[in-house]
Amino acid sequence: MPGPKQDRAIRTRRTILVAAASIFEERGYQAATISEILATANVTKGALYFHFKSKEQLAEGVLAGQHDNLAVPDRPCKTQELVDTAMLHAYHLQTDPMVRAGARLALDQRADGVDRTGPFHHWTTIVTDLLDKARNQGELLPHVNPVETAEVLVGAFVGIQAMSQATTAYQNLPHTTSALLRHTLPSIVHSSVLTSLDLTPLRALAVHAETQSGTA
Amino acid sequence: MPGPKQDRAIRTRRTILVAAASIFEERGYQAATISEILATANVTKGALYFHFKSKEQLAEGVLAGQHDNLAVPDRPCKTQELVDTAMLHAYHLQTDPMVRAGARLALDQRADGVDRTGPFHHWTTIVTDLLDKARNQGELLPHVNPVETAEVLVGAFVGIQAMSQATTAYQNLPHTTSALLRHTLPSIVHSSVLTSLDLTPLRALAVHAETQSGTA
Incomplete structure (x- = not known):
């Protein structure tokens, strides 16, 4: 202690x-x-x-x-855990200056001498790990390469959040995160998994409330 | 004249x-x-x-x-024209300092007083227009909302290129662009369109060569 x-x-x-x-x-x-x-x-x-x-x-x-408070509780469905990780990050970008500063630094080409690849690798590792677990449970389509898919999802989310910052000061981020997931998950998981997912923008606030209440 | x-x-x-x-x-x-x-x-x-x-x-x-030299020749398949627009932009990011500077400025939060929403809106308009044409030709799945899908594709591409810049100085951009398209197009177009598309990374150089040769 x-x-x-x-x-x-x-x-x-x-x-x-x-x-x-x-x-x-x-x-x-x-x-x-x-x-x-x-x-x-x-x-x-x-x-x-x-x-x-x-x-x-x-x-x-x-x-x-920026990663200190980003733990989503374990879910039986690993695809939902992936969705909730993205949604909780969207919520933190809206509300936590530390998370915003981290996202900004990762895209700051003037940050000479700072290893800006860290956050990209950090997130790619987290998402690859969740996709590996989802695959072991039979949630993924057979052709999916977890590393490649993780790179696409992380890169795409980085851009979605930058666009949301530039155009709406993050206000529409839960909506565009939901739209990104609706456009990518059908290429990644079985349709029987898709039908059980909650991909609505409201999920961002709900997951945050869950992590705060300690009921997880 | x-x-x-x-x-x-x-x-x-x-x-x-x-x-x-x-x-x-x-x-x-x-x-x-x-x-x-x-x-x-x-x-x-x-x-x-x-x-x-x-x-x-x-x-x-x-x-x-940055948009001056980005015209892809008209294609009978508007989805392929969309793919080629992304691939040609990937090629220009690798080779043209003006295009790189534009992409960087759009993500530069220190560029106070510059309207950074311009490029996002410009690209969203171009992609929406291509999706509208694709829909009129029956290429799109019935549920697709062209504006929402254009925002997802533009935002995701912005992030893919930023990640490629930070991690590989743009070297892997045609590959990650191809991966992004393979992860999103199945949610956007009919499977009969998918089978006719060329989504390989080599497409980037091929489309550039075509625009230079004037054979288009």
């Missing part, structure tokens, strides 16, 4: 990352400075450098931190 | 846009300066301001200019 000192270190690290996320989101990676992040986080330079040695490390912390 | 003066003005405008595209691609929108664009284009300040009043107008010119 972590003691009070570790607790405080974890809280400080989180405070710094939230501040970095807001500055990266507001100013872009290149223009953001460590001084601004220090001022926003209201921590000492020593505390910041204890956790992060450079702006690159801060960006990588934000990219990793 | 344009005279020599107009010809020169068109060439100068194009020179300025190519220079702006390379500076925006290299430095990002926010960091780019008009002085750098002037130096790269090697034109006078007066010539530049004759065509573009501000950095915003230059960016919008680049966003519009």
